[in-house]
Amino acid sequence: MTIPEQNSVDIAIIGAGLTGLLTAHGLKKHGFHVTVYEQETSLTQRRRDWTIALHWALPIFKKLLPPSVVDNLPQAICNPYLDFNPDVECLPCMNANTGEMLFKSPMPGSRRVSRQRIRQLMTEGVDIRWGKRVSAIRSDNDTVQVEFDDGETVRADYVLGTDGAGSKVRDILYRNDEKARAVPSGYYFATAITRHNNAERVEPVHSLHPVTMVFMGTDSVGAIGTMYVDDPEDKSTWTTFWVKIWRKGLASFPDPPSSTRSGQEALAYLKKTTKNGLAPFQNQIDWAPEDGSTVAFIDEMKTWTPFLPFDTHEGRVTLAGDAAHPMLVYRGQGFQHAIVDASNYVDALLKIQAGGDREEIFNAYNAEMVERGAKAVEQSLKEAELSFDPESILKMTMVRRGHGKLE
Ligand SMILES: Cc1cc2nc3c(=O)[nH]c(=O)nc-3n(C[C@H](O)[C@H](O)[C@H](O)COP(=O)(O)OP(=O)(O)OC[C@H]3O[C@@H](n4cnc5c(N)ncnc54)[C@H](O)[C@@H]3O)c2cc1C
DSSP states (O other): OOOOOOSOOEEEEEOOSHHHHHHHHHHHTTTOEEEEEESSSSTTSOOOOOEEEEOTTHHHHHHHSOHHHHHTGGGTBSSTTSOOOTTTSEEEEEETTTOOEEEEEEOTTOEEEEHHHHHHHHTTTOOEEETOOEEEEEEOSSOEEEEETTSOEEEESEEEEOOOTTOHHHHHHTTTOGGGSOEEEEEEEEEEEEEOSOHHHHHHHHHHOSSEEEEESSSEEEEEEEEEESOTTOGGGEEEEEEEEEETTOTTSOOOOGGGSBHHHHHHHHHHHOOSOOHHHHHHHHHSOTTTTSEEEEEEEEEOOOOSOOOOTTTTEEEOGGGTOOOOSGGGOHHHHHHHHHHHHHHHHHHHHTTOOHHHHHHHHHHHHHHHHHHHHHHHHHHHHTTTSHHHHTTSHHHHTTTSOOO
């Protein structure tokens, strides 16, 4: 149950992505006064969606949310109508040359959700100020002042930067040090979402695996799966997705110019550079309509390995989620770590409320977050390195140790 606001501690969260919204709920449950500031002007400003597997951190995720949001989680699950069993709760991977099964990574209890839909659910009851882009943070003995692009300044007792991979808050805390900037990883990532309005084009995706199937063994990694299900009995109402990852600089995939990284141009580029793949994957690309209904994006993924120290404004300002440790998508760890950050952040404020020393408690939060985050970022890069060669795939952590939490 969410406790009505009972104390005068003001927390400003910068960024209404999943990390910011989750932390807001966790804090509100304990009666803290939270305001989230988001640069986007509305929930629907960005058209891009992608799927996220909630797995080892799902129990912590649910604990942070109010029951009303937890009860509605099925609305965000890509296909909530499945009979969830070990065959469904896993990530299988096929050899992209032969169609043989390479490995199946068990993900017990996992649910794959739409990022857009779960974000929408998590806005419930959160005070979000849209169209507020943070530009500066200052502090004095008592409070922190957050300045926005539009000239407004607000005061808070604590500020949490959950403003994603290109975090401005991180820049500020590291005093604009070059070393605080996320760097291009050398790996491109494409996502595409299609409503085929044709059950025969959806059936092969579903029958291969009802959640997601991955393909490896060539110079790119691919995946296909179910994105949204309107009528579970009628696959012509379902939407599918595919993703593709490749290394920058390959002759077979010339770097896409920045002008072709979204929309029709992105799809045209992907169709042109994806040929002769295994039928279930190749068909999804060939069948994606070029009438503007396929939502396609291409990005060079960025990463950053966190390090200490940074200016915490005497324990009042810190980071969580992708702002703290932007990593590659391999093994689906990014949001799992963000969930742990959110939970630890709430615990830190509760300890301070109970009389603990602010700087000491946040030094401990930062040290743990940096150590855990740095390991996860580095591990995601190693995983990518191994993913394009049939020999090295078997050395990948997801093959040897699955998708679970690494100690
Ligand atoms: C294709 C894909 C698949 C993934 N799959 C998985 C998976 O299976 N499992 C998993 O655990 N993770 C997965 N991830 C990672 C996961 O999506 C991210 O870790 C998570 O969404 C990060 O959320 P965030 O809130 O920290 O950052 P973001 O979602 O980037 O949110 C940051 C917010 O801050 C706002 N903002 C930015 N700058 C400012 C500013 N100056 N002022 C105010 N607001 C600002 C942005 O507009 C945005 O709304 C995947 C990622 C991708 C791209």
